[in-house]
Amino acid sequence: MSDARTGLWLVGARGSVATTVATGLALITARGHGTDGLVTEQPDLAAAGLVALDRLVLGGHDVVDVPLLKRAAQLADAGVIPHTALHLVHDELERTDHRLRGGYRPGHEDQAAAVERLAADIRAFRDAESLARVVVINVSSTEAVVEERPGHESLDALERAWAAGESPLPPSAVYAAAAFTAGAAFIDFTPSTGARLPALGELAERHGVPWGGSDGKTGETLVKSVLAPMFAARSLRVRSWAGTNLLGGGDGATLADPQAMESKARSKARGLEAMLGHPVDGPVHIDNIADLGDWKTAWDHLTFSGFLGTRMSMQFTWQGCDSSLAAPLVIDLARLADLALRRDEVGPLPALGFFFKDPVGSDEHRLFEQHRALTEWATAS
16 A cells, blocks of 8 residues: 555535545544445455555635535535534644635636646645645536537647637536646546547547546446346346436536536436346436435336236335435545556546446446456456
């Protein structure tokens, strides 16, 4: 295990997920809580030599300026984190707060200049904290689906667009570009565009850094990635699979926008056909219920047929706290992306598909096969 310190730079650093990450790490390293939910603490990954949890240093970008301590108190009131944790993590959250910087606001600055400014923030963080490496993880709000436009198709085209004063990239891709320019790994925990443009792939290659994503698999899709292979293995033909998601908080408000909801729905539905081996009628509905706050409920109804075409059905309900489900995965991804940086890996990281609804560089969506691939990659000598 390396003794060097690694930076975890969060985009959306004052949001619920990021605040839960900051609070959780501080609480674990203060010996105030265990490591439930952390995949990288499993015995199978012990041989990977991952950076220790107390060697992770947090910083990040956000467009809001609500203090982390206030956000943590709000999450404690909502039952996301224990109230008793607040006094234990007070000092560490204040230190983290001082490392946060202003994010990118479209239309407020030249996009090429914004990439350089954001990259400079990441470099300054690395230098000020004497960090060996930095991993940037996007946990900000979901963007609308982005259609291809001039500047996306190649790095040369992007640089020409920037030279002309154009702003062709969505915000998530601006942050990815800044991460690559700073020599940091980039992971997109959201279904937003992020690094998934040819121009950004070339930029990662130019700077010799790895990247991964997208859209963290935390709830309903996690269950699907176990159940769908079961139906396929038993030759039970799934005829329909409908899902309804109820959630509040920032995600609920964001996904109330039909364009942002479309981005999320596409990501959630993408792997089902691959796992079943045939098309299936599978509408996904996402509704904003403000009163639910950070908690979400997913209800799924599926129909299937067995021997002699006998029709049957199944329903399941998943209720969980989105931030508590996501935060440990963000920490896992930081440790694993740091491992990729230490190995000088460049480009997409398909082995991280275990964590995502729409994994880059991989068509595998079955959870246990993904876990096997992750373990083999992480422990490879």
